[in-house]
Amino acid sequence: MDQHDSTFGVQLFIYDLSRGMARQLSPIMLGKQLDGIWHTSVVVYGEEFFYGGAGISSCPPGGTMLGPPDTVVELGNTEVTEEIFMDYLSSLGETTCSGDKYRLFEHNCNTFTNEVAQFLTGNKIPSYITDLPSEVLSTPFGQVLRPILDSIHIAPPGGNVISSQNNHG
Amino acid sequence: MAENSGTDPAVETNTEENAAASATIIKVTVKTPKDKEEIAIAEDSSVAQFKEEISKRFKANQDQLVLIFAGKILKDGDTLGQHGIKDGLTVHLVIKTAQKTSGGGSSQTSASSGPGPSQGNTDGSANSSPAGNLGTPQGSAPSLTPTQPPNMLAGFGDLSGLANLGMGSANFMELQQQMQRQLMSNPEMLSQIMENPLVQSMMSNPDLMRQMIVANPQMQQLMERNPEISHMLNNPELMRQTMELARNPAMMQEMMRNQDRALSNLESIPGGYNALRRMYTDIQEPMFSAAREQFGNNPFSALGGNTDNSGAQPSRIENREPLPNPWGPPDTAAATTTSGTATTTSSTTSSTTPSVSNPLGISSSSLGNGMFNSPGMQSLMQQISENPQLMQNMLSAPYMRTMMQSLAQNPDIASQVARPSFPKQQLMQQMLQMFAGGNASTPTPEVRFQQQLEQLSAMGFINREANLQALIATGSFGDEIWKSYSAISSRLPL
Numbered sequence: 032m033d034q035h036d037s038t039f040g041v042q043l044f045i046y047d048l049s050r051g052m053a054r055q056l057s058p059i060m061l062g063k064q065l066d067g068i069w070h071t072s073v074v075v076y077g078e079e080f081f082y083g084g085a086g087i088s089s090c091p092p093g094g095t096m097l098g099p100p101d102t103v104v105e106l107g108n109t110e111v112t113e114e115i116f117m118d119y120l121s122s123l124g125e126t127t128c129s130g131d132k133y134r135l136f137e138h139n140c141n142t143f144t145n146e147v148a149q150f151l152t153g154n155k156i157p158s159y160i161t162d163l164p165s166e167v168l169s170t171p172f173g174q175v176l177r178p179i180l181d182s183i184h185i186a187p188p189g190g191n192v193i194s195s196q197n198n199h200g
Numbered sequence: 201m202a203e204n205s206g207t208d209p210a211v212e213t214n215t216e217e218n219a220a221a222s223a224t225i226i227k228v229t230v231k232t233p234k235d236k237e238e239i240a241i242a243e244d245s246s247v248a249q250f251k252e253e254i255s256k257r258f259k260a261n262q263d264q265l266v267l268i269f270a271g272k273i274l275k276d277g278d279t280l281g282q283h284g285i286k287d288g289l290t291v292h293l294v295i296k297t298a299q300k301t302s303g304g305g306s307s308q309t310s311a312s313s314g315p316g317p318s319q320g321n322t323d324g325s326a327n328s329s330p331a332g333n334l335g336t337p338q339g340s341a342p343s344l345t346p347t348q349p350p351n352m353l354a355g356f357g358d359l360s361g362l363a364n365l366g367m368g369s370a371n372f373m374e375l376q377q378q379m380q381r382q383l384m385s386n387p388e389m390l391s392q393i394m395e396n397p398l399v400q401s402m403m404s405n406p407d408l409m410r411q412m413i414v415a416n417p418q419m420q421q422l423m424e425r426n427p428e429i430s431h432m433l434n435n436p437e438l439m440r441q442t443m444e445l446a447r448n449p450a451m452m453q454e455m456m457r458n459q460d461r462a463l464s465n466l467e468s469i470p471g472g473y474n475a476l477r478r479m480y481t482d483i484q485e486p487m488f489s490a491a492r493e494q495f496g497n498n499p500f501s502a503l504g505g506n507t508d509n510s511g512a513q514p515s516r517i518e519n520r521e522p523l524p525n526p527w528g529p530p531d532t533a534a535a536t537t538t539s540g541t542a543t544t545t546s547s548t549t550s551s552t553t554p555s556v557s558n559p560l561g562i563s564s565s566s567l568g569n570g571m572f573n574s575p576g577m578q579s580l581m582q583q584i585s586e587n588p589q590l591m592q593n594m595l596s597a598p599y600m601r602t603m604m605q606s607l608a609q610n611p612d613i614a615s616q617v618a619r620p621s622f623p624k625q626q627l628m629q630q631m632l633q634m635f636a637g638g639n640a641s642t643p644t645p646e647v648r649f650q651q652q653l654e655q656l657s658a659m660g661f662i663n664r665e666a667n668l669q670a671l672i673a674t675g676s677f678g679d680e681i682w683k684s685y686s687a688i689s690s691r692l693p694l
Contacts, residue, residue, distance in 0.1 A: 038271075109271035118266075119294045122233035150292045153270030 038108035041151045042074040043144065044092065044100035045160065048185065061170040069160045070097065070185060071144040073106075075151060076113045080120065080193075082143030084184025086130035087120055087193045095189035107152035119150060120193055130192075133184050136164040136177070140185065226287035228280075230254055230267075232295060241280070243287075248276040260295045268292040 047053065047067035057065040072081035072095075079092045093099045111119075128143055141163070145156050155161075167173040173180075224243040228250075229236055237257050241250055247267065255262040267274040269283050269291045285291060656667045 041271075107271055109268075110273045111268055111271065112273075115266050115268075115273075115294050115296070118296060119233055119292075122294070126234045128233075149290075150268060151271055 038110050039075055039113075041106040041109050041148065043104040043106050043148065043156055044072045044074055044079060045102040045104065046070045046072075046097045046187075047101045048097070061167065061172050063166065063170060065163070065166060066159075067101070069141060069163055070187065071141050071156060071160055072100075073144050073147045073151070074103075075109065075116070079190075080147065081187070081190065082128050082133070082140045083186035083190075084130055084133050085186045085190075085192050086133075087124045087128050087143070088186070088190030089193055090190035095187035097187050097189075104157065106148050106154050106156070109151040111151055116151070117193075120147075124193055130184075135180055135183050135185065136168060139164070226280075226285075228285060228287070229290040230257075230293050231290050232258070232293045236290075244279055244281050246276070247274045247278045247280065250274075250280060251276065254293065258293070258295065264296045266294040266296060268294065 046069070048070050049056075049068040051067075053065050053068050057063065070081070072079045074080070074092045077092070078089050079094060080087065080089045081095070082088070123143075123146070127138075132138060141156065141160050145161055148154055148156050167180075168177065225240045226243050227238050227240050229238050239250075239253050239257060241253055248262075251262050251265050251267065254260075254265055254267075258265075269285055269289075272283060274283060274291070653664060653667055657664065661667050
């Protein structure tokens with residue numbers, strides 16, 4: 032098999048969807064301090080990949096409506112080539128990460144990012160991000176809002192959806 | 201070599217026949233995007249052997265398998281131990297599909313991320329180029345360079361930049377609706393938006409505002425029915441005033457409240473109430489249906505459209521806007537365009553109408569006769585009694601006050617509340633009175649709570665500090681509760 036030794040850097044882009052409001056309002060509304068409503072994406076091969084109500088999408092890094100990320104975390108390096116990664120994403124997009132499978136609390140952009148991060152580097156994303164849904168749901172207000180929130184799909188515009196048919200031309 | 205190719209799914213028999221002498225079997229989870237399997241294999245197997253097993257289990261050709269662990273691609277010649285693959289760890293697997301399209305470079309349109317009211321579809325090869333150039337700088341294998349990831353295909357052009365808060369959806373209308381919902385349920389957000397210089401500049405452009413408002417078909421309908429509205433829209437002075445107002449939500453609220461009060465005074469005039477009702481049905485209903493339907497389009501159009509005409513109606517209308525029951529099940533959290541009179545209408549589901557003064561959009565129908573009997577209200581009561589903290593949280597939220605004021609001013613509520621036929625109504629009554637009683641200026645806590653402090657000490661709570669703290673903490677809630685309490689206690693033979 033033709034192998035190469037170069038590795039690709041993998042980064043995690045973290046966005047606060049609430050633009051700082053969660054930090055201010057969460058003590059009032061939820062009774063606990065949440066520093067942000069986190070949306071994450073993986074940046075590798077010069078592209079940003081994220082999962083939302085539209086399925087897995089990609090765009091130039093920082094190219095969604097959200098603008099530049101609030102935080103960037105280095106996840107490590109990967110030997111996985113782009114080709115393999117795209118295969119992986121296509122499969123993922125067909126099965127567990129299609130648009131309709133998006134669930135704000137259980138299966139959201141951060142779930143996806145966590146998976147991808149582990150796939151590419153073996154590392155997980157910081158736990159405060161993946162813990163967010165349970166943090167919210169453990170408050171009475173979160174429980175009250177849950178039915179409403181469940182129906183929200185977050186899909187920052189600016190990306191192109193990756194779909195399997197593209198892969199096979 | 202007794203067992204030969206005994207395809208025993210449970211245990212690895214193949215490894216025994218292989219060179220690997222030691223029999224430490226480890227269980228490694230192999231995970232694909234689609235599923236995962238646990239594979240038992242000897243600890244010191246080679247990757248090739250591992251792949252053999254995998255190919256059997258996943259029914260794929262060994263050549264198609266790409267194993268990844270900790271970001272590294274496992275080469276056939278390596279051993280599992282080399283990569284640190286131990287018992288219980290997970291290895292990722294990608295099964296390569298047969299053909300790779302080389303260069304899926306059809307024309308790609310990417311959604312532009314620039315803000316702008318139009319939903320244009322901008323053609324950009326933004327995605328193509330970085331993808332295409334990817335090959336070289338990253339130093340991927342030459343076989344990859346011609347292949348720009350074909351999956352970056354377009355099709356997403358519907359939604360290009362509309363300034364939003366990052367919450368959106370593929371569907372423009374949905375986006376709008378969501379945004380509205382977010383906005384109206386959270387006035388803080390609204391004020392933040394208002395402060396955004398982009399929004400400010402937009403608002404200061406009367407032409408733009410007018411365009412946006414007029415562009416909406418519902419609004420157009422409304423304008424036909426009610427020519428005064430179009431008149432207002434065409435009057436630049438008025439527009440500018442309106443926008444000044446809209447720009448400053450506090451001022452807006454203030455104005456609305458004043459008008460509300462004025463209108464409630466109207467009610468006391470004989471025949472005045474009927475006039476109001478007429479006014480309401482004439483004007484508010486169409487506005488409502490318009491606002492409701494075009495909810496997605498322009499959050500400020502209703503605001504703008506509402507400060508029209510004699511100036512009296514709209515804010516009154518604002519106040520009567522149905523507020524969804526925030527504590528009820530979301531389906532019943534509704535806006536209905538009922539006349540604000542005693543007729544009860546059942547709540548229907550729909551989105552809330554925008555209003556700064558009614559951010560929660562509590563349904564006016566549920567605030568009608570059936571208020572205290574509505575399931576939402578009851579669940580509220582229940583929740584409150586179970587969780588006083590919740591009550592505290594809710595009441596301390598900034599928008600509660602305005603909401604309660606609206607509630608109180610609604611003549612239905614007033615009549616409801618006056619009827620002491622329900623045990624919990626006492627509480628509600630007090631609550632409403634408290635919020636209706638207003639808030640305008642707040643002198644220092646000590647002064648404010650002068651009376652209460654006296655009463656407290658009369659009751660035996662002599663620690664003035666603590667009393668003050670408690671009174672402050674409960675805030676205005678305490679304020680009015682105390683008033684009511686003292687009112688009641690003075691009448692009761694204690």
